[in-house]
Amino acid sequence: MDSNKTTAITLQTKKHFEILDGLRGVAALAVVIFHFMEWAYTDFTTNFIAHGFLAVDFFFCLSGFVIGYAYDDRIAKMGVLEFFKSRIIRLHPLVIAGSVLGLLAFLFDPFGGHPELYSTGKIILAFVCSLLLIPLPVIEDRGFNLFSFNAPSWSLFWEYIANIFYAFVLYRIKRGLLLLLTIISAVAICWVAYRSGNLLGGWSGPTFWDGAARIAYSFLAGLLIYRSNWIIKNKLGFAGIGALLFLAFLMPFSKWNWLSEPFVVVFYFPLLIALGAGVTLTGGLKNVCVFSGKISYPLYMTHYAVLWMFGNYYTTHKPDTMQLTFIIIAALILLIGAAYLVMVVYDIPVRKYLTDKRNRRLARLESVNTEKPRS
Template sequence: MEKPAPEILQTKQHFEILDGLRGVAALAVVTFHFMEMAYSDYSKNFIGHGFLAVDFFFCLSGFVIGYAYDDRIAKIGVLEFFKSRLIRLHPQVILGSILGLFAFLFDPFGGHPELYSAGKILLVFICSVFMVPFPVVTDRAFNLFSFNAPAWSLFWEYVANIVYAFVLCRLNRQFLLLLTVISAVGLCFVGYRTGNLMGGWGGPNFWDGCARISFSFLAGLLIYRSNWIIKNKLGFIGLTILLALAFVMPFTKWNWLTESFVVLFYFPLLIALGAGAVLTNGLKKLCVFSGKISYPLYMTHYAAIWMFGNYYASHKPGTGQLTLIIITGIILLVGVAYLIMEGFDIPVRKYLTERRKKTLES
């Protein structure tokens, strides 16, 4: 008879609608990045607030980390918690860095790798693999991680996980509420100062990312610990529509206020509703698939985005052709993410988990 998995390796039942919404948010990010390359004026971008999906990810992460680890991190220990998070997250960090490096060196539509020495390119790659911010590549708009731009949010996710393991897991709800309120003020300040909540991804706006992760992660954790779960019958489709509305809302002169409202109140409400919504059997497989593919899609799509950006700059396709390219690109990237999930992510994580299990049992 097979031994039960050690408590460290045991997982809890998922909130499947929240998993599904994570996939919707990942699709919004990919669509936003395509559109961003073509329309630098976000008021002309139909999904101009798609970047707010990252704040939704952060809030969802706080909720899920609290749910998964609050009652057992003291038993498994900080080191094993970090191992669990690295096995879950880091294989895609490495793969995204490799794909980004290839796109940088062999982009058929442009780019200037010849302007950078081999040593500098290697250093940028190593920093990307080990999640060390290094915003030095001009061609990549001084992204924190030049070969895989979305990794900036993973950097802050790692920071939040470290703070959770050493501090937040021990805080009572009152202190957590106080920190959440303080971080809300900080987020509003960032929005007012910059006019939006888009920062965190590059050298010049590095600390904006701290404000974004601080509030949303704490808010998600607070929702879980306060049991602010709202029973409802909106279902996956209803909540998908509500989530999408945040990404397609129009730009106004009060942009920083509307974005702050969405992050401070609307996204936490959606998390509470998603945790309490009823999932119909017919959509269960879709939600599970959406949740599984969300992270591979998010972490591997940007190599194609850089190439698309260079193609658009050099070829200037018309609206009809542009629409076809973007729709086809999104479909292809979802397909690639599925292959990566099945051929790389799941096998690698399974292998690492089995190695860890044997170590724990020995």
């Protein structure tokens, strides 16, 4: 039987951790709320969800677990090239969508912005780099983000780096070496937190290498959880573990961030992954978690275009607390709806088209190989 078909069947018959999908949705919602609130409360000590940015570290840890679960037993058969194609098909359509939306928001923001200050060449270059996930922090109006037209793409850049490292190194190494690398990465992330006072970096040029430390530890920790089978059976359910996850984002912002944030990332998030993998869901809640997981990535990758417009609106109009609350709630509802629309109309069809096209090519290659005379 064709090895690609065999591995596809194997993946389909594996257990699906629905609660981890649900937790991904919780984290995505938290980071979107955080992005709204950081405009309104620049003093993070007054921001009720000041640690929403740690959702990215949870994403990284979850990614390590899921990649190991999905590919450890089949990447050798499918090959590195097909692995990369699978990941690009899964991730890159929304990288493109987020970049396009970000460019449109930059050019046509009704509440402000200064696209006229930048040459056409610089805008095109920044856009192309955003499409290709090439860091280029050159647009001042976008806070010198690594990716001017879609700030969250910084985490996708490091996700790609982690996937490359996994394909060439991590899937081959033994658990002992993986544990050693995880410990070294834990030391690195603690050092970053101590040096900077927090783990907020990674999205800009000056904090570029902070992102490397964040992806290194969390991705390795997630992979280690899977390979060590550190799955804790429990009956907390989605509500219980989801609440525990959200509590991390509500943690007060203080002078002790250099201690509290590494603790959450190094110990607490891996524990939640282990707990989440140990829960079995049924019925309607299972469907909620599946939907939450599906909408999380489109929401994460498409929301920031609106955030820039919101920021310019807030800066110029200074809405009061009641107005601000209404605007943020309404925006969240609209963003979830828009993310769903992008997912259904664009992301799913594009990924299906690319996957079908790849499968047809593999089938043709298999047919040619079987027709060749054997010596």
